[in-house]
Every structure is written in C-alpha cells, then in structure tokens.
Amino acid sequence: MTITVHYLNNSRAQRILWLLEELEIPYEVVRYERVNVLAPPEFFKVHPLGKSPVIVDGDLTIAESGAIVEYLIAKYGAGKLQPIESGSLDNLYFSHYTEGTLMPLLVWRLILTITPGRFPFIVRPIARGICNTLVTRMIDNRLAQNRDLIEDHLKKYPGGWFAGGSEPTAADFLMIFPMEIFASHTHIPVPESFEVYVKMVHDRPAYKRALEKGGSYAYAKP
Ligand SMILES: N[C@@H](CCC(=O)N[C@@H](CS)C(=O)NCC(=O)O)C(=O)O
Known part of the structure; x- marks a missing residue:
C-alpha cells in the first residue's frame, strides 16, 4: 500500500x-x-x-x-x-526540542513580522513598532541563545549528524526545517556550521x- x-x-x-x-x-x-x-x-x-x-x-x-x-x-x-548508542540521548533531545522549543520561536517571529501588514494603513507604523519591539526583546534574544546551543552541539559532532554516527536519525529529519530557516530566513547571524549542516543534507541524493x-x-x- x-x-x-x-x-x-x-x-x-x-x-x-x-x-x-x-x-x-x-x-x-x-x-x-x-x-x-x-x-x-x-x-x-x-x-x-x-x-x-x-x-x-x-x-x-x-x-x-x-x-x-x-x-x-x-x-x-x-x-x-537509528542513533548509535552514545548518541541516543541527543537523538531524543533534538527530536523533541525542535517542535517543543525552537519552532515556536520561529513561528512567533514569522507572525510578528507579517502582522503589521494586516493592519489598516493608518495604524500600520504603530503596529510595526510594537511588533518589532516584541521581536527584538522577546524572540531574537532567545533565538540567539538557541543558535548558540545548536552551534555548541554541532561542534561535538563536527560535519556530522545531530546524534553523531554515520547516518541521519530522527533528530536530523526534525531539525532540518528550522536549520533551513535559520540559515536563510532570519536576521540572526548564524555560524558557518549551520550552512555546512544544511548543505550536507541538501547534497544527499534522497533529499x-x-x-x-x-x-x-x-x-x-x-
Ligand atoms: N508541530 C506540528 C506543526 C504543524 C504546523 O504548524 N504546520 C504548518 C506548516 S510548517 C502549517 O500547517 N501551517 C498552516 C496553518 O497553520 O494553517 C508538526 O510538527 O507537524
């Protein structure tokens, strides 16, 4: 079937x-x-x-x-x-972290970015001011913390997968979407390791x- x-x-x-x-x-x-x-x-x-x-x-x-x-x-x-034994906790953590912590921040950033455009023209500058302040104070600082966490983690397995090993695991299938957004669609500067990771996935014949x-x-x- x-x-x-x-x-x-x-x-x-x-x-x-x-x-x-x-x-x-x-x-x-x-x-x-x-x-x-x-x-x-x-x-x-x-x-x-x-x-x-x-x-x-x-x-x-x-x-x-x-x-x-x-x-x-x-x-x-x-x-x-499947993760290698030493990577099983990382696989578990990043499989849940993606949708539990990281994606909500990226989604809120998107919502606050598009919201001002939905207001009547006359109040749009005020709406934009409020939304930009929220993005700066509530989202981007947290996204920067998340970026640093991911960067530190990728250093543990340079050029590799979120759970180490020679094959992607559940964590990678879940992390690729926010990594793609991080690498191309936020204004948060990301380290080279993010682009290396995304390219490694995009170069795979299956992808x-x-x-x-x-x-x-x-x-x-x-
Ligand atoms: N946590 C859910 C999130 C699903 C989700 O929000 N998907 C988005 C697309 S990436 C969607 O369907 N958006 C359209 C909408 O909300 O109407 C998952 O991982 O499947």
Whole structure:
C-alpha cells in the first residue's frame, strides 16, 4: 500500500519526503498551496487541525511531524536511521526540542513580522513598532541563545549528524526545517556550521529526490 503525504507548500512536510526517500518507501504527494500563509480549507478534510504534514498509511491518518518521523522509522526503518548508542540521548533531545522549543520561536517571529501588514494603513507604523519591539526583546534574544546551543552541539559532532554516527536519525529529519530557516530566513547571524549542516543534507541524493517529488520549496534549491 502506498503512503500518501499531504504536503503544504514551504512546510515541515519536506522533512517527511526526505525521510521517505532515505527509507526508499514508495509514496505519493498531495500538494496544497497556502492561502494567506495558512493551509487551505481542503486540508481540514484530511485532519481536523489542518496542519501539515499529515500522512495516510492504510487505515491510519497520522499528524504531527515528530510522531510521523518516529512512526515511519519504527515501522519501515528495518534498523536503518537509528542513533548509535552514545548518541541516543541527543537523538531524543533534538527530536523533541525542535517542535517543543525552537519552532515556536520561529513561528512567533514569522507572525510578528507579517502582522503589521494586516493592519489598516493608518495604524500600520504603530503596529510595526510594537511588533518589532516584541521581536527584538522577546524572540531574537532567545533565538540567539538557541543558535548558540545548536552551534555548541554541532561542534561535538563536527560535519556530522545531530546524534553523531554515520547516518541521519530522527533528530536530523526534525531539525532540518528550522536549520533551513535559520540559515536563510532570519536576521540572526548564524555560524558557518549551520550552512555546512544544511548543505550536507541538501547534497544527499534522497533529499534531491524529495525536492523533485514535492515541487518548489523556498528553503532549498532544486
Ligand atoms: N508541530 C506540528 C506543526 C504543524 C504546523 O504548524 N504546520 C504548518 C506548516 S510548517 C502549517 O500547517 N501551517 C498552516 C496553518 O497553520 O494553517 C508538526 O510538527 O507537524
């Protein structure tokens, strides 16, 4: 049976395509385009929260990318993409840290960046002032702390994966999306190790196949 990936453009769903390609599992992509940044109404027919990604595997509909990554590796991994013993805690930590801590900051930054444009023209400068202050005081300082944490961690496994070892693990499939955003779409300066990491992923044949399958994706070049 073929797995279906419900894929919103420029979304976390890209990480699932990369994983499926690494696992060499057949799958099909149903692509949706955002409407004013949000998922279109059709996405709610797939899952009540209308958030991407969602996969359908036989009778199962699974949302939440961390759950999807764990499910796919457990069911179809056949021992592949598992952390080495010394990296298992890092794999656990970064698998949860991505959506628990890092992504909310990046999402709030996005919300505060686009919010002023939604206000009537006359009050837009005030809205922009408030939102910029919130970004500076509440988000960017925390993002800088997160960047430093990631940088220190990558130094532990230079040129490698979040859990060490010779293959990506769940942590990498989850971390690639914020790493792509960090490397290209925030104003926080990032160290070279971030770009090296993202390039290492983007150079993988499986990632390239995933890009072809998913269609245009703002955070990676085909
Ligand atoms: N924690 C969830 C987050 C899902 C999520 O927010 N996805 C975004 C795309 S990256 C989305 O669907 N946004 C559209 C919307 O909120 O309408 C996960 O990891 O799957």
